[in-house]
Amino acid sequence: MMVTWNTFSDTKESMVEFGFKVENLNMTASGSRTKFVDGGLEKHTQYIHRVTLTNLIPGSLYMYRCGSSYGWSSLFYFRALPSDPTPKGGIRFAVYGDMGNENPQALGRLQVEAQNGMYDAILHVGDFAYDMEQGNGTVGDEFMRQIETAAAYVPYMTCPGNHENAYNFSNYKNRFTMPMYEEVESLWYSWNIGTAHIISFSTEANFFSSQVVINNQMAWLQKDLEEATKPENRAKYPWIIAMGHKPMYCTWNTGVEDCAKIVGITREAFEDLFYKYGVDLYIGAHEHSYERMWPLYNNKVYNGSMDAPYTNPKAPVHIITGSAGNREPQSILLPPKSFTAFQTRDFGYTRFFILNSTHIHAEQVSDDKGGQIIDKFTLIKNQHGPEAWL
Ligand SMILES: [Fe+2]
Structure with missing residues (x-):
């Protein structure tokens, strides 16, 4: 720890x-x-x-x-992580992005749940404090004090968002200590927990960093996925979950042409690689909404079957969870697209539970509705890897 x-x-x-x-x-x-x-x-x-x-x-x-x-x-x-990769109740996560110093709607509930031992880890998928560098870094100081009441009790795992880009992501790199922080200052890394291999990476490299950084990250991702998909590794950690701040698909619009244009840059950079190695789940944020999508690749929906789309799906499943709350408005509701399974602009966050090598259960908590679960799904796979797409 x-x-x-x-x-x-x-x-x-x-x-x-x-x-x-x-x-x-x-x-x-x-x-x-x-x-x-x-x-x-x-x-x-x-x-x-x-x-x-x-x-x-x-x-x-x-x-x-x-x-x-x-x-x-x-x-x-x-509490130190369990040695049993499939404990009763699964390996338990809270996951969200886009939490600010002002109006962090989900924070109160998360603080209590983290202190009560409800999670094995929290994943914060980019965009902190809005912004950490503001007030000469004092907004970052205050934000770290705010999350301490959760992050001091449970591993707080991060990836950088666009709000961290000031001074070459210096507040992010200095304030968080992730695996590989010595090599790449926490910008990207992977780790194993339960039956999952979790990859955290920087979608923001492709917007704010030099070509050298972009290439280094791509080379690392390629190598990490090659290693993770070796039969002996995938047998132990069959789930491969990737988290990056910007989504690859969305139906929302935060004021600019995000869902029409911006997400395309992320999709072009990473989607083929993740598909090739059979990444099971992609978690994005950035849009101030929660959106669950049908299994997706190359703009096309690939259901497992019509009545059970998350049972042995034929492509990665994507979710967006960027509703933890900040000073910016929630996303504007646009009509669902063919890939949209569920969408909401309620403030909140996602819980997911890696139950074993075949089942992941996820649920969406609404802070607007007093902690009510407004969406849930179970991802079931008895075959992992690119061959599962066939
Ligand atoms: Fe963002």
Whole structure:
């Protein structure tokens, strides 16, 4: 488990004290810190501390605090991930994008659920704070304090969105510590959990970064997918789930021609690659809506069968979940397209549960409707990989 925090002065040390009991935090881990200067005029400076806790006992509840002899955080807790890849209730996620410092509608419910141990991980699919660099980075500071009440209790896994692009994504790269942060500053990475291989990548590279970065990411994606689809790996982690901020399809419009034009750039860059390796589920955000689509490839709907479209579907399933709330308006409702299974502009977020190697269950929570589940679906596959498309 990686613990990341910031201090505004250089405290010289980065320590985590942890243990099984509040009165006995008998284990200590130390890490490192880096100086982060925001790109704004005031050169707002802080120190980002990172400590990795290793040799954790799967499923155990740990108490911890972070800091140093110069001062300590509040006491927090987390549960180490289970060793059983198919625990009762599945591996449980909350997933959303587009959460701001102002009007983070879904946050209150997520804080309670994260603290209550309802999730094994939270996935934030890009667009944070609106924007972290604003106020010389102080909006980012405030946003991190807001999400601490969820992110200190459960792994908070991220990918960059367009709102992170200032100063070459510096606030994103510095504030979050994802797998591969040392190599590519958390812009892309993959990890395995339960029966799933999860790929997080930057759709924004193709809008804001140099050709070198675009090429590096594509080469990494290709290599990662090749590795993940080797028979021995896919047998262990049959589900391949990709998350990137911008969707590949949508029927909404946030003011510009998103669904007509912008998503096409993402689709052209990544869709063929994901189809080729049999990616099962693509999670996007960016549109301030929730939209569930029929299995889709190359603008065409590929149902498994008419009465059970999510049973052995013939193409990846796409969802958009960008409704966590921010200062911008929700998306405008446009008529559904042929690929639309469900759409809503209610604020909210998605829960999904990887039950085992054949079943994923997902549900959409509406904050407008007091936490009511307004959509759900089960993705059933007894064959994974590109051969499943045949
Ligand atoms: Fe966005």
